Amino acid sequence: MSSTVAPKAYRNFINGEWVEARGEKAYENRNPANTEELIGMFPVSGAEDVEAAVEAAKEAYKKWRLTPAPKRAEILFRAAELLVQRKEQYSKDMTREMGKVLAETRGDVQEAIDMTYYMAGEGRRLFGQTTPSELPNKFAMSVRQSIGVCGMITPWNFPMAIPSWKMMPALVSGNTVVLKPGEDTPLSSYNLVQALTEAGLPRGVVNLVNGDGPGAGAPLVKHRDVPVISFTGSCGTGREIAAACAPEFKHYSLEMGGKNIIIVMDDANLDLAVDGAIWGGFGTTGQRCTAASRVAVHRAVYKEFVERFVERARALRAGDGLDSAVDMGPLINEGQLKTVMNYVEIGKNEGARLAAGGNRLTEGKYAKGWFHEPTIFADCTPKMRIAQEEIFGPVVSVLPVSSLDEALEVANGVVYGLSASIYTRNVNRAFAAARDLYTGIVYVNAPTIGAETHLPFGGTKQTGNGHREAAIAAIDFFTEWKTIYIDYSDRLQRAQIDNA
Ligand code: UN1
Numbered sequence: 001m002s003s004t005v006a007p008k009a010y011r012n013f014i015n016g017e018w019v020e021a022r023g024e025k026a027y028e029n030r031n032p033a034n035t036e037e038l039i040g041m042f043p044v045s046g047a048e049d050v051e052a053a054v055e056a057a058k059e060a061y062k063k064w065r066l067t068p069a070p071k072r073a074e075i076l077f078r079a080a081e082l083l084v085q086r087k088e089q090y091s092k093d094m095t096r097e098m099g100k101v102l103a104e105t106r107g108d109v110q111e112a113i114d115m116t117y118y119m120a121g122e123g124r125r126l127f128g129q130t131t132p133s134e135l136p137n138k139f140a141m142s143v144r145q146s147i148g149v150c151g152m153i154t155p156w157n158f159p160m161a162i163p164s165w166k167m168m169p170a171l172v173s174g175n176t177v178v179l180k181p182g183e184d185t186p187l188s189s190y191n192l193v194q195a196l197t198e199a200g201l202p203r204g205v206v207n208l209v210n211g212d213g214p215g216a217g218a219p220l221v222k223h224r225d226v227p228v229i230s231f232t233g234s235c236g237t238g239r240e241i242a243a244a245c246a247p248e249f250k251h252y253s254l255e256m257g258g259k260n261i262i263i264v265m266d267d268a269n270l271d272l273a274v275d276g277a278i279w280g281g282f283g284t285t286g287q288r289c290t291a292a293s294r295v296a297v298h299r300a301v302y303k304e305f306v307e308r309f310v311e312r313a314r315a316l317r318a319g320d321g322l323d324s325a326v327d328m329g330p331l332i333n334e335g336q337l338k339t340v341m342n343y344v345e346i347g348k349n350e351g352a353r354l355a356a357g358g359n360r361l362t363e364g365k366y367a368k369g370w371f372h373e374p375t376i377f378a379d380c381t382p383k384m385r386i387a388q389e390e391i392f393g394p395v396v397s398v399l400p401v402s403s404l405d406e407a408l409e410v411a412n413g414v415v416y417g418l419s420a421s422i423y424t425r426n427v428n429r430a431f432a433a434a435r436d437l438y439t440g441i442v443y444v445n446a447p448t449i450g451a452e453t454h455l456p457f458g459g460t461k462q463t464g465n466g467h468r469e470a471a472i473a474a475i476d477f478f479t480e481w482k483t484i485y486i487d488y489s490d491r492l493q494r495a496q497i498d499n500a
Helices: 047-064 069-085 087-098 102-122 161-172 186-198 213-222 235-248 270-286 299-315 334-350 404-412 427-436 471-478
Strands: 012-014 017-019 026-031 034-043 129-132 138-145 149-153 176-180 206-208 228-232 251-255 260-264 292-298 353-356 375-378 395-401 419-423 441-444 480-487
Touching: 012 047, 012 186, 026 087, 034 087, 034 186, 047 149, 047 176, 047 206, 047 213, 069 087, 069 102, 069 161, 069 186, 087 102, 087 186, 102 161, 102 471, 149 161, 149 213, 161 176, 161 186, 161 228, 161 471, 176 213, 186 206, 213 235, 228 235, 228 471, 235 251, 260 270, 260 404, 270 292, 270 299, 270 395, 270 419, 292 299, 292 404, 299 353, 299 375, 299 395, 334 353, 334 375, 334 395, 395 404, 404 427, 419 427, 427 441
Parallel strands: 149 176, 149 228, 176 206, 228 251, 260 292, 260 419, 292 395, 375 395, 419 441
Antiparallel strands: 012 017, 012 206, 026 034, 129 138, 138 480, 353 375
16 A cells, blocks of 8 residues: 555444454455455454453443333434434445445445334333233233343444344343444444444443454354354354354344345236346345345246346446445455356356346456446246355346246245245235245335334244344343232232132
């Protein structure tokens, strides 16, 4: 680098202070649209840093747990206000480190704002139940209790939204947090933690430890004082986390892969379906776990749909997400680009018809980034690898189908079950699909992406392990039920025996 200005050195946040990693090592955070742009240096943390963060979170938990929930919520509310004020700056920071276009990073910050306000509201609810006892002069109720230090491992594709999905419900419920963010996008977590801190979060309640999975993530997952782990990322890492959590029966929530589908029936509004397939398939450069990477189209409209879809995909402009004329940013890093290029080869070798794209972009303004053309494979069959495996890039596989039943069989015929969508104007088909798609999320006449924060988010089968994020489902994960019986009869009353 010829620049004389040293890049900003960011730090971990432990016990209310910005501190260097013990090993004093740092790594570079670079812009995926222009790798010559160095965004900053971030700490490479190890087990000792995790230890200090967990220790701080454990100590802070003693008071935070007893802080009235509405008071905890007020801090969240103030953090949301700060995020609103800083939305534009934080969105630009995110585009620079993650690559997605500004409209989308604004959406990502907005999702964090929504979640933070929403969970702030929950501070005055956190309802339990009261119910009559089966015995006289006895009172029965259930309350939520916090659990302790929650370890969070988050990905790079929603660098502010996903940490907020995990942190806000955990915090309003009285837990404390150690966050290990995706190493490709640490600045957005830094910004989120900064906002929470300025909003008045007491020291130690949230701790931020940067670094990679083996160095910082693994010691966090295994730490004996971290009873809860919340993870979003790949199935491979999820499997390791599950195994690491099993011996101590930790609570762990896994949000992993998807192979989401859009079904286009012969009665669909085709303009709308094409719009949906473009946005669902190529939004965020296909790097959403909810991305529509399969489209099953009824044979009666197949040819027309593919023609229009291909035309629209070819017209998408790739480039730097800060440029308002750009529709689609780069891949996050070289590894992800290579994965995409590899799947393009696999698709060709399997005999799918490459109908659009298929190449890495390297000329001119693309030379310094990880760009790939929006790519469509037509005439795919359900068992092809490109129709089965998560690619996490701008590659969509289109499959012809002859009926709703066949479409549903194709839809459910993968190991994942996150999101699915159907385009139809027939209410009977819409309801049948909504019932029979075995996924955590179903859309009718809308693409597979765009979850809202006050509804449960997550998937069936290998997408997850049965938990849901967002909504009250998140509160369920970050609390334990406690049932309290108060016997004011002044005598021994035996349940099931003395009430006969
Ligand atoms: C993800 O891709 O990991 O539903 C989450 C959506 C977003 C969240 C996606 N709000 O598309």
